[in-house]
Amino acid sequence: MxxxxxxxxxxxxxxxxxxxxxxxxxxxxxxxxxxxxxxxxxxxxxxxxxxxxxxETAEEIAGFVRAARTVAPAVGFAALDWPSYAAGRTRGLPWFLLSAKLVASAGHPVLMHGWNSHQNPVASVRDALPKIGIPTLQSRNFGELDGNIGYLPLEVFSPELFDLLRLRDVFNLRSCVNTVLRVLNPASARASVQGVFHPPYRELQQDAGRILGQEAMTVLKGGGGEFERHPAKEAALFGLRGGEAWEGKAPALVDEHVRLAEGAETADPAALAGLWAGEYEDPFALSIVLGTAEIAFQTLGADVNVGDLWAARDRNITPL
Known part of the structure; x- marks a missing residue:
């Protein structure tokens, strides 16, 4: 027994x-x-x-993260950790994927990892990845990231944590595993960006990151719980700079009152690739992409004009 x-x-x-x-x-x-x-x-x-x-306490979250890193360490390098574990039922298309792609295009390797973001039948993260040329990694021993970006599925990285997360189907309740996965940073990247759906978790993740020795982190209440800035709202930012607690604000970028889920039932995932390729125009979506990327660059400590970077991007996409 x-x-x-x-x-x-x-x-x-x-x-x-x-x-x-x-x-x-x-x-x-x-x-x-x-x-x-x-x-x-x-x-x-x-x-x-x-x-x-x-x-749960920050010490408990940090202890669980340490255990996960000890039992199932990742092998590979990333400059920016980008967890994606939100169910996505209250959001539209995952425009933040283009934000991550833009950061990677500037030479900063981005490791995305996640699970239940695939559950939105209209705006599935996992369905969108191959359309915009972000590879899905097949092993936690991923080495160098092709194109400076990759998505590591939780069930590939840690089947054990995957089983714990799926206990939500048994309990019909969220557990602390959701928070552990957001703080996990499997590649031990110096910088991490994290989204939450419930605002109190911002400080919890901030405190757990500090205990773990995370150098730079930004946490925000994002679209559907993802790290995605709503450009029509001021964003309260929590995190770490130089390993110490930090708070900031990001002002609204546009004067529009639009819900991120507005029109989601008719949204076409092909619009993601179209926006990147310049074949589709959506000023509000573009403001999501650039505003989210801007905070990611700030977390990295990189001084980048996101508008110029977007204008100079390689518009070609090779679907995977």
């Missing part, structure tokens, strides 16, 4: 007066037990739901 996780469940579940959060070290030990397959499924469920009830 697998009982290795029992001491950690006990820490969380001893009652109102005796229970407490796990320390950084305890959280790492607990998640390593889970990822090595040494924990009973009942204990895993109990741990995750007890954490949901009390609210």
């Amino acid at each position: 697998k009982t290795a996780l029992a001491p950690y469940v006990r820490i969380l579940g001893r009652g109102a007066n005796l229970s407490r959060s796990m320390t950084l070290e305890e959280a790492q030990e607990a998640m390593e037990i889970v990822l090595r397959g040494e924990a009973a499924p009942e204990a895993i469920g109990a741990m995750l739901m007890l954490m949901r009830m009390k609210g």
Whole structure:
């Protein structure tokens, strides 16, 4: 009988007066037990739901991330980490993919990674990737990124974390695994950009990143929970600069009141490739792309005029 996780469940579940959060070290030990397959499924469920009830801490998130990096390290280099784990049911086309592509075109290797962003039947991230020439990586030992960009599926990088994330289908509840994956940064890139749907998670991810020694990070409440700036709204930014907590604001770029999901039911994913190739015009979509890329460049510490970079881009796309 697998009982290795029992001491950690006990820490969380001893009652109102005796229970407490796990320390950084305890959280790492607990998640390593889970990822090595040494924990009973009942204990895993109990741990995750007890954490949901009390609210996870930055130390617990950081400990789980350390465990994931230890048990399933990625091999390869990226300058910018770009997680994509939002379900996407409240957004339109994933214009942020073109933002990531633009950053990569400037010579900054971008590693995207994700899972449930494929669930939107109209604006699927995974369906869009080959249309705009972003390769899907087949191994966590990815080495150099072709074209300075690649998408690493969670089920390829860590089947164990993938199974934990899919427990949402069992619980019908979100768990802290969603936050862990956003902070994970599997290639240990110096800079990371992260989206959230619920604003309180901005500070949680910021604090976890600081504990993990993340050098630069920007977190925003983005379209459908992705790292994607709404150009018609002022964006509150949280993160790290030089490893220390940082906050900022990005002013609205356009004077329009448009929902990102507006018209999503009739959206054509081919518009992504069309906008990049210059064959499709959508000023609001372009402002999403450039505004999102601008914050990504700021996170990297790169002084780039995104308008000039867009104008000079290589418009050719080789579908994959």
